[in-house]
Amino acid sequence: MADRKNYKGYLIDLDGTIYMGENKIEAGTRFVKRLQDAGLPYLFVTNNTTKTPAQVQTRLRELFDIETPENSIYTATLATLDYMADMAKGDSAYVIGESGLKSAIYAKYKRETEHPAYVVVGLDNDLTYEKLVIATLAIARGAMFIGTNPDLNIPTERGLLPGAGSINKLLEVATRIKPIFIGKPNAIIMNKAVEHINMARRDLLMVGDNYLTDIRAGIDNDIDTLLVTTGFTKSEEVPDLPIAPTHVVSSLDDWTFSDK
Incomplete structure (x- = not known):
């Protein structure tokens, strides 16, 4: 595990990281509230396209006790629209x-x-x-x-x-x-997410549960990573991962923020 850096902003997965289906991951809710209390910028970056950002915002509030602005949610749908506009094919x-x-x-x-x-x-x-x-x-x-x-x-x-x-x-x-x-781990969504949060990559940490998507999104796009083993990738798989995440925790309660 790499030494702890003073990360100034966080890119955060949802499924398997903040919640598991309809079930709240309590440490995930506490993690977001600790970010808010610390005044640290964050952006939820999700591959889920079944809901609009407004619907995700409502779901986070009603099911998982997380109040967050709609513009803190960047979905693969938004990234897809941005890409289609760039291509201008028809x-x-x-x-x-x-x-x-x-x-x-x-x-x-x-x-x-x-x-x-x-x-x-x-x-x-x-x-x-x-x-x-x-x-x-x-x-x-x-x-x-x-x-x-x-x-x-x-x-x-x-x-x-x-x-x-x-x-x-x-x-x-x-x-x-x-x-x-379009979605994680591909550069399209990550480049747009970095633009959206308007911070340098070296100051950001990508947080997620899935090595193949969330963590490779960071590794492949020059962003440090925090793997939490509450969802897709299990703790017993970590020693055999081809490229190690920057950090690994079993619960987001185990992650502490450096002083700003």
């Missing part, structure tokens, strides 16, 4: 996903099933074969294939469930075209 899209993703994209792009400029694929609890057929054919016709995030699994109170990455993997096999992934 004004139409077909989306596999839930309301948080669909409402945001269809507010700016017209829905098109035959020849969309983009096919955007996120987690969809109402996934059907026909949705996969429409996406497969659209991608084959030349639509840009965007995956909101590569998470193969989601940590929940029920266990590890299939994630958006699993749906994207199916379409990748069907089309033989790899998606452009």
